[in-house]
Amino acid sequence: MxxxxxxxxxxxxxxxxxxxxxxxxxxxxxxxxxxxxxxxxxxxxxxxxxxxxxxxxxxxxxxxxxxxxxxxxxxxxxxxxxxxxxxxxxxxxxxxxxxxxxxxxxxxxxxxxxxxxxxxxxxxxxxxxxxxxxxxxxRPFVPTYPGTFAGRQLHTADYRRAADLAGQRVLIVGGGNSAAQILAEVSSVAETTWVTLRPPRFLPDDVDGRALFEIATKRHQARLRGQADTGGVGGLGDIVMVESVRDARNRDVLHARRPFTHLIDHGVRWDDGTDSPYDTIIWCTGxxxxxxxxxxxxxxxxxxxxxxxxxxxxxxxxxxxxxxxxxxxxxxxxxxxxxxxxxxxxxxxYPPRGPRLPTTVGTSPPRPPTQRGGLGF
Missing domain, CATH: 3.50.50.60 (FAD/NAD(P)-binding domain)
Incomplete structure (x- = not known):
């Protein structure tokens, strides 16, 4: 040492x-x-x-x-x-x-x-x-349900492309942005069901991460000042309407149902006692x-x-x-x-304690970024 x-x-x-x-x-x-x-x-x-x-x-x-x-x-x-x-x-x-x-x-x-x-x-x-x-x-999180499922289970962290699920019956669990984007893709090649804890809340088309960040910042500052909690972005919605999600809306596939109660061998059981078969479950559960x-x-x-x-x-x-x-x-x-x-x-x-190092030492003018096949976000 x-x-x-x-x-x-x-x-x-x-x-x-x-x-x-x-x-x-x-x-x-x-x-x-x-x-x-x-x-x-x-x-x-x-x-x-x-x-x-x-x-x-x-x-x-x-x-x-x-x-x-x-x-x-x-x-x-x-x-x-x-x-x-x-x-x-x-x-x-x-x-x-x-x-x-x-x-x-x-x-x-x-x-x-x-x-x-x-x-x-x-x-x-x-x-x-x-x-x-x-x-x-x-550290992907998957909630615990009674029963077992013999089909394929993926988490958001495992998902790569919709083509891998073509022609399947796919259950997508989760009410956030990842679930909505994956649903939008998979629904174009497979039969999908979307499950959320509560009805999904979509942001207006003209609201994106810029507004969400500023609202979250104002909420944080208000709480530091001892002011009433404004609730942040909760009143606006959860899901950003990126292009693929808007396309899914136009295809009328952005419909969700309440959670199931059990996993069964080849599907899930709903709270009314009925069963639905699935080949794959995708857990978009954070x-x-x-x-x-x-x-x-x-x-x-x-x-x-x-x-x-x-x-x-x-x-x-x-x-x-x-x-x-x-x-x-x-x-x-x-x-x-x-x-x-x-x-x-x-x-x-560490407050500044001397001359700042140059912010661009050893660099050449920025070049346009290249798209890398197979790399995720």
Missing amino acids: PTAPLTAVVIGGGQAGLATGFYLRRSGLVPGQDFVIIDAAAEPGGAWARMWPTLRTFSPTQYSSLPGWMMPPWPHGGYPLASHVVDYLTRYEERYQLAVRRSVAARAVTRSVGGVVVGTDAGDLFAEHVISATGTWS FRPALGHLTSLGLRAPNGLIPTDGTQALKEPRLHLIGYGDWTGPASATLIGAGRTARDLVREL
């Missing part, structure tokens, strides 16, 4: 980790020397590199950017595909020379005199602070924060989350969390939200 600790270790090299790295660097810290970013994946792009290729962002590129460098325009109109974001994050990492150490997974974070120790599969890292930005994609590396700190509340004041863990001030959702910053799991949350986190920890 080194005698002098690093200033910080950032765990996770996706959008939240990169945004944090940008502001750490901007405050005068040197990547790879004063702080390091580690990431378990071998390739850049964070969770975007593991999602299905046809998933789109919910906002135009100018509202889907990290700090310092705006995402290049999507040349095909509409909202960008996942591959565009992967390319942007790859070049962002290079542009700011963030020196992410890849294929390095954090196993456990423990307390030590004068700092914290991040145990990894490539050795221990000793730091004054640790910033956890591991996201949720590695994710849980990937916090296993923090278990040894003993910080989790009964709800499974770590109580925080902003991004700082209440019971371990040397730990900050970013990118897990609104509980770690307004819309911090989005591209634009991650950047703003990272800015506030770094300002609190």
Whole structure:
């Protein structure tokens, strides 16, 4: 273990980790020397590199950017595909020379005199602070139902393309954006049923991630001032009407029914006692924060989350969390939200202490992003 600790270790090299790295660097810290970013994946792009290729962002590129460098325009109109974001994050990492150490997974974070120790599969890292930005994609959640199903089961994290389900009877479970986009695709080649806990709520066609982020931010600021909770985006709806979902609406397939009660061998049983056969169930039922590396700190509340004041863990001030959702910053799991949350986190920890490093050293003029076949968002 080194005698002098690093200033910080950032765990996770996706959008939240990169945004944090940008502001750490901007405050005068040197990547790879004063702080390091580690990431378990071998390739850049964070969770975007593991999602299905046809998933789109919910906002135009100018509202889907990290700090310092705006995402290049999507040349095909509409909202960008996942591959565009992967390319942007790859070049962002290079542009700011963030020196992410890849294929390095954090196993456990423990307390030590004068700092914290991040145990990894490539050795221990000793730091004054640790910033956890591991996201949720590695922890897909599937609810428990009585019975068993002998057909194929996928989670959002496993889905790749509708053509794999052509001609099948497919049950899609979940009421969010992922479910709506997957339903829109699969319904064009298969017989689909959509199940949601409550009737799906669709945003107006002209409302996208820009408005959602600003509303979430205003709600957060009001709560900090002790004002009444406005309810945030809840009154507007949940599902952004991207092109594929609008097409599904035009085909009259955006109809959902209440949940089933049991799984059966080749389908499900509804609350009226009737059965329906299915070949595949797709669980679009969300994710849980990937916090296993923090278990040894003993910080989790009964709800499974770590109580925080902003991004700082209440019971371990040397730990900050970013990118897990609104509980770690307004819309911090989005591209634009991650950047703003990272800015506030770094300002609190490390006010600028010297000349800022140039923001474009070692870079050439941006080139148009290339679409990468098979890469997800």
